[in-house]
Amino acid sequence: MLRKAFITMCVSLFCLITFSSSASEMVNVYSYRQPFLVEPLFEQFTKQSGVKVNVVFAKKGMAERLAREGKYSPADILLTTDISRLIELRDKDLVQPVNSSILSHAIPTQYQAQDNTWFALTTRVRNIYSAKRLGRIDLNYEDLADEKYKGRVCTRSGKHPYNVALVASMVSEHGEAYTLNWLKKVKKNLARKPQGSDRGQVQAIHQKLCDISLGNSYYFGKMLNDKKQKVWADEVYINFPNQNNRGAHINISGVAMAKYAPNAKNAQALMEFLVSKPAQELYAKTNMEYPVREDVAVSKLVASWGNYNVDDLALEEIAKHRKTALKLLDQAQFDL
Amino acid sequence: MIALYNNKRWKLSSYVIALVLILPMLVMLVGSVSASTKLFSHLWQTVLPSYLANTLLLAFWVVLLALFFGVLSASIITQTNIVFKQYLRWLLLLPLSMPAYLVAYLYTDLFDYAGPVQRILRSWFDWQTPNDYWFFDIRTLPGAALMLALVLFPYVYMLTRGALEHQDQNLFRASRLLGLTAKQSFFSVALPLARPAIAVSASLVLMETLADFATVQYFSVNTLTTAIYDTWLGYGDLAAANTLASILVLIILFVVLAEQRSRSGVTHQSARPSLKRELIQLSVGQQLLASLFCWSLVVSGFLLPIVLLIIMAVQYSDITQLSALILTGMNSLKISFFAATTAVFIALLLGLYQRLHTDKYRKIPLQVSGFGYAVPGTVLAMAMLSTLGPLDHWLNRAGELLGFSAPGLILSGSLFAIVFALVVRFSAIANGTITSGITQIPQSLDYAPASLGVNLLGSITKVHLPILTPTILMAWLLVFVEAMKELPAVLLLRPFNFETLSSQIYQLISNEMLEQGALGAILIVLFGLLPIVLLNKNKERV
Amino acid sequence: MSALLSIEQLSITLKERNIISMLNLSLNEGDILGLVGASGCGKTTLLNVIAGFIKPNGGRVFIDDHLISDGEHCLSAEQRQVGMIFQDYALFPHLTVKENIAFGLSKLSKAEQLEQVDRLLSLLKLSDYRDSYIQQLSGGQQQRVAIARALAPEPKLLLLDEPFSNIDARLRNELMLEIRQLLKRFNTTAIFVTHNKDEVFTFADKMAVMVQGRLLQIGAPSIICQQPNSYQVADFLQLGSWLPCQVKHKSAQSLLGKVTLVTHDLKQEDLLYLLVKPSHLRLKVSIDENSYPNAEVEYISVTEQGYHYYVSSINDPTKSELLSFYKLSVYSDIELSLKQKVTLSIRPHEYLFFSRPD
Known part of the structure; x- marks a missing residue:
């Protein structure tokens, strides 16, 4: 009797799960981007098109999950926070090209794949934050290894995709040997073991544990808008590195369509929505990111940080050096 | 003793369930066979030794600290004459309801440079920069060990206290008559007799420590779990990750088996626990010290964190969070409910199989099904995807062949995967609780129904289940709470649009914004309190 | 009258140990059999086989002329209509007295159940405890509930596993008599296991002595006591002490003198043991030329019947060591001291000789 009841319960549960989500018009998103960043956009999209957006969010492992699921994966769209992840998806044959003139016209060519397998939505700079107490300073990424910053540098884990991408750009610029040496020297300059988030580093500067840190641009805006974190952000300047040479390292947040997307039409509609002017404006305004569309302005706050030069290294190059970067980080024992 | 029944269907389902529960681990082991050695040698030459060292050091410190906190407090509570014992007795259990990552975050907040403690110190002594004074850094390996020990020591406390309270008082009377003082008797009789219980609790603490992911990550202490993550998600090498995971699991299994071996046959339970015990009389100074020790454990393991959470909740909560909280809360309740129910059902099935059947190997399903406890959640999730993914494919292909539309990922893409993972992970808890309940039923009660013409089903529904009801409730609650806390x-x-309290809190923590999730955190803690309160009531009654 | 229970050639091996081998037993309807034997001799195992809790390796068991177990097939316990009273009573702690008794009555209608329960409650003087839980009862009351519960489904055969071992000695006799009356009234056939022969005298019609998995003797308790059929039976029942004797022709030589045998086909020149009860021995203290001391006092205790002594043979290098005896039990009014030398002699009676198994 007990057993029967239990079995019925299980079966009905599965039915509930599997069939409730198969409502007619929808699109399924696997997202590396945090929900609160993208949810306003999805709401807007649903309002416009009537297509429901389902999201699973995780900081890690979504691509691996997609790979495991293979042909029967429900995923239509992947949102990533990093170029390397997009390239990896393509290299593993998990995504499909999307031929859309809307997409290809809206996005500058350097920010989309030649084979249309991925598209950038926003760009972000890997900034160097510096304590206001140091005054205005001009920094290159290479300067983080300078001995005068001994014990004064903070960063999150070297293995975080943002840092890996930066290291990969260093490999591309200077080669492996130089980069390893650079990493070792930066490691020596660290005030503490790599830990926490980009925001946590700014907090550490506020706490006077260190003077300079690495962090993405939009966090600065986010922190200025948070009542607890504003005091941290008020302690630092945001700097755009390498302005007198190759330019600041940038990364993108991007989108790709899953190879076996069951709702390809809706997926394409969502992708096109994400590069539409209103969506791009939302990205700029609420997320403090740099919209990928050149005809959409950044938010006032972001604009106040000034213009900057961008490292024109092809994004694919960064992805190519990703694994090397990881190995170098291990070799330098950066996180230990 | 002789078991009664030989129900074929029951036997089959027991073995099948046990097999299903270790299937993910088997898949993992098989998957590790194809691992390439190249990545390994790279890892071994660079980071793996220190990850391994960290893992062992962390385990060592946590176990040591938890034993120190737990055994000492249990001894003080059971053996001495300190005041307010009746309150401390259950207050000391409360830290169990706190997820370690939560405590870790709260203490970091408190003791960081910008935290209130250092701020006050600075304003008192007029220090300006961190270089002006030394203050301990909590985000270190010892810090992580302390945090974990603070919330895990109640395991040691609970089991040691139980063992000490159930010892035969005549042994101490004998020891006193043989010339030993109460204190000497405690060290030469009581403590050695409690050794098996202490060993069990230490192994529980050890497994929880090795399975921890969020705390060490927050404190950026790189352990084997980090290495598994890196190899899997960074280098994209599932096989190598499987190998590392298998190594971790083997270490844990080895410890567990060693522990079981070491205490085989050394159990002691008294028929006369109710005799009044003679307490060790402490001087006033000693009493003060002992009380201080116990109270500081209670305060730092529970009271202080919960107060901090409540303050956060009061400052930051608003009505909009509430509706989101209800939704995620419901999700947490849902998966925990299914996980607890399934785990308890399985534990009953296997426990009663072991008890009532003639099969020579009847213990095996029960033992095997508990292995998952030793597997860290991350590793388990990985194994789960590797197991359920192919299964789903097979199902879909079969469906297509039969002319149906492909049903999609009904196993790996649904709540089933989470519930399954939680059941695999926490079956050991249900098994342990239910088995101990079953052993307390006299064997003759298995026979009595048959002698009255009642068959197996009748015997189970009319005798075993009713007698086990409190145990079942307890097992259910314990799994429920663990499932609420489980993170990786x-x-x-997770399937689409699915957040739980723990996953939400974890995300907020990793953005240094726990304040927004304080209400949810309080909810997890409150649920965690339920079984503790009940457990305590049960213990009082027995 | 046909046998209610009959067991043929039963053997049981547990964990590669022979617990019971080639056992035969038959019991008539209404008989109460007391099964005695040292602990570990297989008594409880035999009960468990009859109840259906253990599957035998060979042999057949019939109840009421139905085959319930042979080497291969076994009727399951709940289908045998065999009741059992367990040593620890095995009462259900989560049920009341009433519910415990009604436990085996689920086949009856509610009204019939109630009637049967009430009848048993009043028979066993438990009516006041109808709705009590088991923990609230005394040991004797729990025993009564166990009996009521076992009798309620009216089993064909009732098995009792040391049912009185947990009962206060003073209450025990009274309770045994009461239950015996009850069983007789229901005409219940019962097997009752104990290691205490006195319980058998009070409770059983028949007695069976079990030694190492074999039934050595079955019969009325008084007959077995007068005519034990083997050394083990007499020894287990502690019917007397043992005096080693050398048998030659028609006489048996012991350290207490020679006894003449009337009719016996005993093996010649064998070392046999004479069963001597205290009443068979004469004890003399005064020493004269006719009687020289052949024993010394080893142990003294005081009883209501006078002094009770254990006496052993005096170490005498001239006598055969084979015949020396040890701790013969004697009663006497004379006060003796330890190690005091005495003269023992055997009163003529119907001599019982046994050979001792190795």
Whole structure:
């Protein structure tokens, strides 16, 4: 009797799960981007098109999950926070090209794949934050290894995709040997073991544990808008590195369509929505990111940080050096 | 003793269930066979030794600290004459309801440079920069060990206290008559007799420590779990990750088996626990010290964190969070409910199989099904995807062949995956609780129904289940709470639009914004309190 | 009258140990059999086989002329209509007295159940405890509930596993008599296991002595006591002490003198043991030329019947060591001291000789 009841319960549960989500018009998103960043956009999209957006969010492992699921994966769209992840998806044959003139016209060519397998939505700079107490300073990424910053540098884990991408750009610029040496020297300059988030580093500067840190641009805006974190952000300047040479390292947040997307039409509609002017404006305004569309302005706050030069290294190059970067980080024992 | 029944269907389902529960681990082991050695040698030459060292050091410190906190407090509570014992007795259990990552975050907040403690110190002594004074850094390996020990020591406390309270008082009377003082008797009789219980609790603490992911990550202490993550998600090498995971699991299994071996046959339970015990009389100074020790454990393990959470909740909560909280809360309740129910059902099935059947190997399903406890959630999630993924494919292909539309990922893409993972992970808890309940039923009660013409089903529904009801409730609650707290497995296996309290809190913590989730955190803690209160009531009654 | 229970050639091996081998037993309807034997001799195992809790390796068991177990097939316990009273009573702690008794009555209608329960409650003087839980009862009351519960489904055969071992000695006799009356009234056939022969005298019609998995003797308790059929039976029942004797022709030589045998086909020149009860021995203290001391006092205790002594043979290098005896039990009014030398002699009676198994 007990057993029967239990079995019925299980079966009905599965039915509930599997069939409730198969409502007619929808699109399924696997997202590396945090929900609160993208949810306003999805709401807007649903309002416009009537297509429901389902999201699973995780900081890690979504691509691996997609790979495991293979042909029967429900995923239509992947949102990533990093170029390397997009390239990896393509290299593993998990995504499909999307031929859309809307997409290809809206996005500058350097920010989309030649084979249309991925598209950038926003760009972000890997900034160097510096304590206001140091005054205005001009920094290159290479300067983080300078001995005068001994014990004064903070960063999150070297293995975080943002840092890996930066290291990969260093490999591309200077080669492996130089980069390893650079990493070792930066490691020596660290005030503490790599830990926490980009925001946590700014907090550490506020706490006077260190003077300079690495962090993405939009966090600065986010922190200025948070009542607890504003005091941290008020302690630092945001700097755009390498302005007198190759330019600041940038990364993108991007989108790709899953190879076996069951709702390809809706997926394409969502992708096109994400590069539409209103969506791009939302990205700029609420997320403090740099919209990928050149005809959409950044938010006032972001604009106040000034213009900057961008490292024109092809994004694919960064992805190519990703694994090397990881190995170098291990070799330098950066996180230990 | 002789078991009664030989129900074929029951036997089959027991073995099948046990097999299903270790299937993910088997898949993992098989998957590790194809691992390439190249990545390994790279890892071994660079980071793996220190990850391994960290893992062992962390385990060592946590176990040591938890034993120190737990055994000492249990001894003080059972053996001495300190005041307010009746309150401390259950207050000391409360830290169990706190997820370690939560405590870790709260203490970091408190003791960081910008935290209130250092701020006050600075304003008192007029220090300006961190270089002006030394203050301990909590985000270190010892810090992580302390945090874990603070919330895990109640395991040691609970089991040691139980063992000490159930010892035969005549042994101490004998020891006193043989010339030993109460204190000497405690060290030469009571403590050695409690050794098996202490060993069990230490192994529990050890497993929880090795399975921890969020705390060490927050404190950026790189352990084997980090290495597994890196190899899997960074280098994209599942096989190598499987190998590392298998190594971790083997270490844990080895410890567990060693522990079981060491205490085989050394159990002691008294028929006369109710005799009044003679307490060790402490001087006033000693009493003060002992009380201080116990109270500081209670305060730092529970009271202070919960107060901090409440303050946060009061400052930051608003009505909009509430509706989101209800939704995520419901999700947490839902998966925990299914996980607890399934785990308890399985534990009953296997426990009663072991008890009532003639099969020579009847213990095996029960033992095997508990292995998952030793597997960290991350690893388990990985194994789960590797197991359920192919299964789903097979199902879909079969469906297509039969002319149906492909049903999609009904196993790996649904709540099933999470619930399955939680059941695999926490079956051991249900098994342990239910088995101990079953052993307390006299064997003759298995026979009595048959002698009255009542068959197996009748015997189970009319005798065993009713007698086990309190045990079942307890097992259910314990699994329920653990499932509420569980994080990594949930993070990786969630279906669409699915957040739980723990996953939400974890995300907020990793953005240094726990304030927004304080209400949810309080909810987890409150649920965690339920079984503790009940457990305590049960213990009082027995 | 046909046998209610009959067991043929039963053997049981547990964990590669022979617990019971080639056992035969038959019991008539209404008989109460007391099964005695040292602990570990297989008594409880035999009960468990009859109840259906253990599957035998060979042999057949019939109840009421139905085959319920042979080497291969076994009727399951709940289908045998065999009741059992367990040593620890095995009462259900989560049920009341009433519910415990009604436990085996689920086949009856509610009204019939109630009637049967009430009848048993009043028979066993438990009516006041109808709705009590088991923990609230005394040991004797729990025993009564166990009996009521076992009798309620009216089993064909009732098995009792040391049912009185947990009962206060003073209450025990009274309770045994009461239950015996009850069983007789229901005409219940019962097997009752104990290691205490006195319980058998009070409770059983028949007695069976079990030694190492074999039934050595079955019969009325008084007959077995007068005519034990083997050394083990007499020894287990502690019917007397043992005096080693050398048998030659028609006489048996012991350290207490020679006894003449009337009719016996005993093996010649064998070392046999004479069963001597205290009443068979004469004890003399005064020493004269006719009687020289052949024993010394080893142990003294005081009883209501006078002094009770254990006496052993005096170490005498001239006598055969084979015949020396040890701790013969004697009663006497004379006060003796330890190690005091005495003269023992055997009163003529119907001599019982046994050979001792190795």
